[in-house]
Amino acid sequence: MNLDRRQLLYGAGALAGMSLISARAEGAVKLSASAVFASDVPRTLVLLQFSGGNDGLSMVVPFGDDGYNSARRATRVPEKDLLKLDDYRGFHPALTRLRALLDAGKLALVEGAGYPTPIRSHFKSYEVWHTADLRGRAAGEGWIGKLVKAAWPDNRDPNLVVHIGKNVPYSLYSLTHPAASFATPTGYKWAGDESERAALEKGGDVCEHGEKETEREPANNLEYLRKVLRDGQASSEAIRRAALRYRTRTEYDADELAQALRDVAALSVGQVGSRVFSVELSGFDTHSDQKNRHDALMRRLDVSLPTFLADIAGSEVGKNTLVMAFSEFGRRVKENGSGGTDHGVAGPMFVAGEAVKGGLYGKHPSLTKLDDGDLIHTTDFRSVYATLIQSWFGVDATRVLGAKYPLIPLLTA
């Protein structure tokens, strides 16, 4: 291990600007995915949300369905450009590296994911996907919040659930385990000297009712704030340390999603204690000018996710990481008059990683048999959640989802 690390150190020193660090900090190391060993690594899940309602028909294009060609004009992805999977469907032309993942058996595509009596309201549908409950936020915590409570009730690590991006998604909402969240590890800290930090720590750390940290939900906003402050101080140092020490094995694009995934790799390799990560690719609400906007998003996806998977590939981290991609709804089959599409319902999801049994799952919804102009979902999205909860985390899925959903055999073990 030492030898490995020494080599890594030399590698790090080769980076300009790093000489200062290696010269000053005796024994400094840079960690990459290959330096982490089996015993350390827990199974983790990365949620990748396509925010705004992904037009699944432009991502996995059913060119073999007559319905597609008659419904889509301005937003149609030409058949000749598609990365065909068979004589019915093809990947968007920008998704070459994602296609390679599918071919390599590292990507499981679940088609037609949705839920019964779908809601077209952006926000309500978002809530349904994030709570796994048709009542939306009226049902309480997010589904990850419920998972955390069921799977690791006593784990008080502030980094247990991490969101990298702007707004923390509702799925992570938990009264007892709020997520750590930041746009970037750089500058994720409270600036003050040691005595100031100590004073803030003491001043924010208050014993209410004689119990410091319990399962108890914060009784009011003040208690909530104290908890977040404590978590923030603990989390910020561990996270910056891991991000600083990380050395990537692949070259990440400057794209925001790519950088967020780079941070996910850093925190996984740095073992900061996270079990669930959340990142976002946003801009999918394409009511107009969809072709250009959606094309750009597909390119961003293809430069980001495969780089991340390649970075951790073959390592213990790679073996123990799954990515689940989803969107809060699909879009209408028929275009609107603005070169775009309005809110619809079902769409594809996928799960990627080394533990995945790659291939196609579910069934592509028909484009001719529609419900009021919308696709009819063929798989309840909660089946995918249930599969991850049960088969990946080994937790009884009904405890989290409140009902039983058929599992999908998309994992190798």
Added chain:
Amino acid sequence: MKFCCYWLMTLALSASAIAAAGDPKAPSAQKPASTANALPWDARAVEHLLNRAGFGATPAEIDAALGLGREAFLVQLFAGLANDAPAFEIDEPDRPSPAERRALSEEERKKLYQRLRREDTAQLLEYSGWWFDAMAQSHHPLRERMVLFWHGFFTSSAKEVKNGEAMIRQNQLFRQHALGSYADLLHAIVRDPAMLVYLNNTKNTRAAPNENLARELMELFSLGEGHYSEDDVKEAARALTGFQARDAQFVFNRRQHDAGKKTVLGVSGELDADQLVDILLAQDACPRWVAGKLLQHFEGRVPPKERVESYAKFLRANNYRVDAFLKKLFDDPVFYSAEVVGQRIVGPIEFMVANCRRLGVNPPGNVLAAGASLLGQQVFGPPNVKGWDGGRAWITTSTFLQRGNLVGMLLGVTRVEDIFKEDPAMLADDENAADGAMSDEPMGESEPMEPVPKTPPTPGKQKAKNNDLGGGRGVNAGLRMMESSRWRRELDLRERCRACKATSDQAIVDRLASDLLAVELSPEARVALVEYVRGERTSLGIEEGQLLEKKAYGEATLRELGHLILSLPEAQLN
């Protein structure tokens, strides 16, 4: 302690109000004014009112309000002060006529559009600074509070609208109707150019309806989800066809308007947009929706159902007048009850503005705008059409820490460099060793380390200077902008303490905490702060009671204390 008696009083008051409600002959049922008269008019009540109806209160404002008396103060609150800032004059771009445009070459036209775009963006930036100045100067705090409310209610984002002038005009519309009738505003919003662009109504045509505006009009602007059907959305979209915008002006395109018969929420006819709005206003769900949002905003909690119901009835009976609604609210004992006072998590804009006001510093509006944006609330850039979630959603581990940093910058004790520099010990192999290295070598003395580039840099391209990297770029740029903006920090915390003879460590802590916080400090925090002041003082070799005599050390310690106070959980509440 000082608030306890007040709360008890309020509780007693609400109890008598409940008792009165049960008795139809009780005089208070007919004369709500008598309840209002019975409300206490003390510093705490004034501060609460100004925290919620405006952007925090300075000690001088509290004194002035107490001098005026409750009734006169409320009149002033609704009318604003006489010395209001002059209105922002929009500089209309000088757009060439179609003929002039045709005469231009491709290259010239491109240049022209680039220039127009640049000027337009600059003007929006100028306006946003002007708006923050208006909030901070507080000549009409209630109006500014309502403008911000409407901006979060009828959201539009400059990112999608791509026309600064239209965004400014929309804000001026909110200004015009700030305390007027919601009904008027709803009628106006369906012809507001920024809104029409933001929700794609410019593309909503007879031949190809676009439902975006119709849906949000019902879901977010008037009724709430569950009070209309998908068919209502489709039909409403038809009524809105032809409402378009051109160059930040409203245009009605008759040829694109669908004049046919429609049925929305059970009402049929050749409906146009105004008739549609009237149908929405007539629904029972509409006043409930608006009353619920207003109550939530001003009380900082999800309002109890019966409370929404009673305020909704009132709103309907008063033709949706917002001023009448707020007068009723500010006379309502519940608004001053323990469930409301000091329980609300403040949003980034008010955090920035109110803390400047409490500290007595006056940075340019754009500095405040940049700060609020870093904390998750960018004016003219709400995250989506639903606006900001508010409440606990404002507070994440990173925004909480960042709030403290921004206050440090306002006080002049935190530099951007302090936020971004990392100690080389962070790279040490073992955490314990790293901690040791840190204490051996205090942050202040070590050279700032350049953070590691996010991607292995390509030769020649990298030169990782100024930490200006990857996802950190936006944050870094915002902070640097705040730091480089020039303004005079006229801040004398020593004088503030001296004026009230607060010289002991404890008295200093109490004085600043009472000035800077809207809620009382927890005993633990008080002890920690007093300990901090004592520690700093003794390390500088200053006797207790002498700190205020030391110009540089004294002021620096007090500012650091202010930084600590405003970084506490208590500072996020009002």
